[in-house]
Structure formats: structure tokens, C-alpha cells
Amino acid sequence: MPFGLKLRRTRRYNVLSKNCFVTRIRLLDSNVIECTLSVESTGQECLEAVAQRLELRETHYFGLWFLSKSQQARWVELEKPLKKHLDKFANEPLLFFGVMFYVPNVSWLQQEATRYQYYLQVKKDVLEGRLRCPLEQAIMLAGLAVQADFGDYSRFDSQDFLREYVLFPMDLALEEAVLEELTQKVAQEHKAHRTIMETVSIWAFSLWGFS
Structure with missing residues (x-):
């Protein structure tokens, strides 16, 4: 060239x-x-x-x-x-x-997939501190969330997996010993919810968010 x-x-x-x-x-x-x-x-x-x-x-x-x-x-x-x-x-x-739009009562939601997305939103709002709740309620909600996300307590040999799972609002500055104690309380809540269907746990958690 x-x-x-x-x-x-x-x-x-x-x-x-x-x-x-x-x-x-x-x-x-x-x-x-x-x-x-x-x-x-x-x-x-x-x-x-x-x-x-x-x-x-x-x-x-x-x-x-x-x-x-x-x-x-x-x-x-x-x-x-x-x-x-x-x-x-x-x-x-x-x-x-x-x-984007919340209904007055979770029972207004017709589809299970809709209720599940509402549950995820309410759980996210609790963990990120937008929905405030007393510590005892936070423990109860964490137990419901574990049942909803993982199923029955009896499926697990131990509850060690809870240590890797975000259970409490992020703005709670919990010392390690206190966190361990509260995690054990969540494990007991989870145990108390055995045989409750995951969908019922989702409903109960979401119902709290609407109340």
C-alpha cells in the first residue's frame, strides 16, 4: 500500500x-x-x-x-x-x-406472590430501621421471619446458621454477648413456630407491618 x-x-x-x-x-x-x-x-x-x-x-x-x-x-x-x-x-x-402503595389490610392482597413481596418489604423496613418496634417484638418478628425463610426448626441439626442471618434492626448497637442471648431467644421463637406453614408466617409478619 x-x-x-x-x-x-x-x-x-x-x-x-x-x-x-x-x-x-x-x-x-x-x-x-x-x-x-x-x-x-x-x-x-x-x-x-x-x-x-x-x-x-x-x-x-x-x-x-x-x-x-x-x-x-x-x-x-x-x-x-x-x-x-x-x-x-x-x-x-x-x-x-x-x-409503592400500601393497603389498609394484608387480606386485601389476593395473590400469594404479592403477599410475599409485601413481606420482603416489611422485613426490609424493620431491619433498616424505617419501621420501629420494641426489642421483644423484634425477637418475635425474627422468629416468624426464620420460619418463613427456612421452614421448620426440626429441619436443622443446630441453630448455628442464625448467626449468619440478619435478625435485628441494623441500628441496634448490640454487644456480642447480648446478640448471642437474643439469637437464642429467636431460636426458641422459631422452635415454637414449628408446623406453621411458611405462607402463614409471611402473613403474620406482614400483618404486623400493617397494624
């Missing part, structure tokens, strides 16, 4: 990448999923994609939120194109799925 002769390199566009984008959504169980959406997709379409994976039909109780550039939680405006909304306001393209 003669010196000085430059071939023009043509730029190849990936049509999929131009017309679509991938966003991550953190679920209430802390798992993160990815959704591939059109650049014109609305927040509602993203919410419906998440609901489909969770087998949720009662989507009207839920929403998506993100951290703004000033680190404030902000709900997605579901009727607007999601990518433009995130580009304009979000700190990063990470969404959080959560309960």
Missing part, C-alpha cells in the same frame, strides 16, 4: 445497541436482575417485565425507584420513557423494585 494513502474506516453500528439498553433492578430479596428494553420503553414496561419474572399480577401496588444525582430516593414516573428519565435524573442506571 503506497504511503500517504489512507483507507476510510467505516463505523459499524450494532442496531440492537442503538435501539436498546440494559438496566439493572435490585429486588426486595437483594438479588439483581437485568432487563433489556427499547430506548422508548416506559417505566411501566420495565415494571411489567420485573413482575413477569416474579410471577406478579397485582403490579399496581409496586413501583421502581432510583437514587438521584443528589443521592435522594426518587420514584420512576412510570408513564415516561425510562432511559431519558434515568439519563436526566439518576446517579446510575440501577433501579430498585419495591412496594
Whole structure:
């Protein structure tokens, strides 16, 4: 090739990448999923994609939120194109799925999958200190949560696994000896709930959150 002769390199566009984008959504169980959406997709379409994976039909109780550039939680405006909304306001393209509208009574929720997501939200709110409760209630709720998440006490040779499980609100500064004592109390609560179905434990925990 003669010196000085430059071939023009043509730029190849990936049509999929131009017309679509991938966003991550953190679920209430802390798992993160990815959704591939059109650049014109609305927040509602993203919410419906998440609901489909969770087998949720009662989507009207839920929403998506993100951290703004000033680190404030902000709900997605579901009727607007999601990518433009995130580009304009979000700190990063990470969404959080959560309960947006609470009903007066958990019995209003028709679907078991809906009640489970409500349970996860209430448990998260308790552990992160948004829902306050006395220590004795925290022990009772922890026992219900262990039954809901792990099933009967009799399934385990020991309760050592509880030491790896977040049982109490994070804002409680508990000394190690006190934490061990309270963990044993939770183990006794868990034992008392044996034979109670996980779904009933979920219902009872959520019912407390609505009271």
C-alpha cells in the first residue's frame, strides 16, 4: 500500500445497541436482575417485565425507584420513557423494585406472590430501621421471619446458621454477648413456630407491618 494513502474506516453500528439498553433492578430479596428494553420503553414496561419474572399480577401496588444525582430516593414516573428519565435524573442506571402503595389490610392482597413481596418489604423496613418496634417484638418478628425463610426448626441439626442471618434492626448497637442471648431467644421463637406453614408466617409478619 503506497504511503500517504489512507483507507476510510467505516463505523459499524450494532442496531440492537442503538435501539436498546440494559438496566439493572435490585429486588426486595437483594438479588439483581437485568432487563433489556427499547430506548422508548416506559417505566411501566420495565415494571411489567420485573413482575413477569416474579410471577406478579397485582403490579399496581409496586413501583421502581432510583437514587438521584443528589443521592435522594426518587420514584420512576412510570408513564415516561425510562432511559431519558434515568439519563436526566439518576446517579446510575440501577433501579430498585419495591412496594409503592400500601393497603389498609394484608387480606386485601389476593395473590400469594404479592403477599410475599409485601413481606420482603416489611422485613426490609424493620431491619433498616424505617419501621420501629420494641426489642421483644423484634425477637418475635425474627422468629416468624426464620420460619418463613427456612421452614421448620426440626429441619436443622443446630441453630448455628442464625448467626449468619440478619435478625435485628441494623441500628441496634448490640454487644456480642447480648446478640448471642437474643439469637437464642429467636431460636426458641422459631422452635415454637414449628408446623406453621411458611405462607402463614409471611402473613403474620406482614400483618404486623400493617397494624
